[in-house]
Amino acid sequence: MSALLAAASTDSDLYVAQNIFFGVIATTMIWAAIRVVTTSNVVHAALWLVLVLGGVAVQFLFLGAEFVAVTQVLIYIGAVIVLFLFGVMLTRASMGDDETVAGEKRLMAAVTGVLLFAVMAVALIDSFEDVRVVIDEPQSTALVSDSIFSQYIVPFEAVSVLLLAALIGAIVVARRD
Amino acid sequence: MLLNQFLLLAAALFCIGVYGVLARKNGMLVLMSVELILNAVNINLVAFGALTDDVGGAVFALFTIAVAAAEVGIGLAIVLLMYRNRRSIDLSQADMLKG
Numbered sequence: 001m002s003a004l005l006a007a008a009s010t011d012s013d014l015y016v017a018q019n020i021f022f023g024v025i026a027t028t029m030i031w032a033a034i035r036v037v038t039t040s041n042v043v044h045a046a047l048w049l050v051l052v053l054g055g056v057a058v059q060f061l062f063l064g065a066e067f068v069a070v071t072q073v074l075i076y077i078g079a080v081i082v083l084f085l086f087g088v089m090l091t092r093a094s095m096g097d098d099e100t101v102a103g104e105k106r107l108m109a110a111v112t113g114v115l116l117f118a119v120m121a122v123a124l125i126d127s128f129e130d131v132r133v134v135i136d137e138p139q140s141t142a143l144v145s146d147s148i149f150s151q152y153i154v155p156f157e158a159v160s161v162l163l164l165a166a167l168i169g170a171i172v173v174a175r176r177d
Numbered sequence: 178m179l180l181n182q183f184l185l186l187a188a189a190l191f192c193i194g195v196y197g198v199l200a201r202k203n204g205m206l207v208l209m210s211v212e213l214i215l216n217a218v219n220i221n222l223v224a225f226g227a228l229t230d231d232v233g234g235a236v237f238a239l240f241t242i243a244v245a246a247a248e249v250g251i252g253l254a255i256v257l258l259m260y261r262n263r264r265s266i267d268l269s270q271a272d273m274l275k276g
Contacts, residue, residue: 019178022182030190033190034193036193036206037196037200037213042203045205046209049213052190053212056216056220062178063183063226064227068219068223068235068238068239071239072219072242075242076216079246080249083250087205087208087256087257088205090260091204091205091257091266109199112195112199113192113193116192120188120192124181124188125185128180130179131181133178133180139232144236144239152233159243162244163243163246165247166247166250169254171254
């Protein structure tokens with residue numbers, strides 16, 4: 001990976017191969033994301049979500065963040081999707097019954113989404129017109145872990161406590177008593 | 178590669194997620210849309226981390242992933258409780274507090 005990135009960045013600044021792959025994967029991700037929010041079958045939505053999350057992991061690889069990409073695959077595709085599928089199984093009455101959305105509500109949501117995207121796109125294109133991100137080599141996991149356990153130790157501990165609280169909270173909320 | 182191609186992709190994912198949260202009635206699908214939004218934010222964090230050559234972006238993306246895992250756990254527990262109490266996870270029916 002690092003040799004590939006280094007070779008590409010010295011040969012030219014155009015990154016032709018990366019850009020083609022980026023386009024293919026980004027298109028797939030957006031299509032899959034649209035399917036997640038439009039399909040009426042909840043299980044299919046979860047499976048389309050796998051495609052989006054995998055695409056996000058590939059984007060992390062493009063940006064040289066190897067450890068985040070691996071964590072994305074492990075936590076999201078490995079754990080969160082399984083959790084979703086269990087949730088679908090336990091609330092089985094809801095299989096594919098989401099066609100009751102009112103047309104008006106759906107239209108207003110679509111207008112909101114499109115307007116939001118338009119505003120964001122204008123602001124982004126205006127601010128970062130041709131800023132280039134140069135990735136010479138991937139961020140090493142050692143660097144990330146050094147940073148977590150020195151500079152960002154307080155947020156790390158806070159996240160640990162949050163996870164513990166969420167675990168206990170989920171048990172308390174979902175418990176039959 | 179242009180920074181904007183990552184940011185625009187993230188903006189598109191974010192807006193699709195917002196559409197899902199607003200238009201969907203099924204509690205599970207709303208949670209999935211929230212995941213789309215969180216992933217869009219993660220792409221932005223890592224992209225700006227790569228731009229400034231700072232490891233902080235990746236570190237905070239990891240924190241976001243942890244928070245998202247906690248959010249899904251709690252969210253699913255609430256959806257399960259709702260299903261157990263009313264045999265439905267249609268969010269538009271959960272309006273007991275409506276005046």
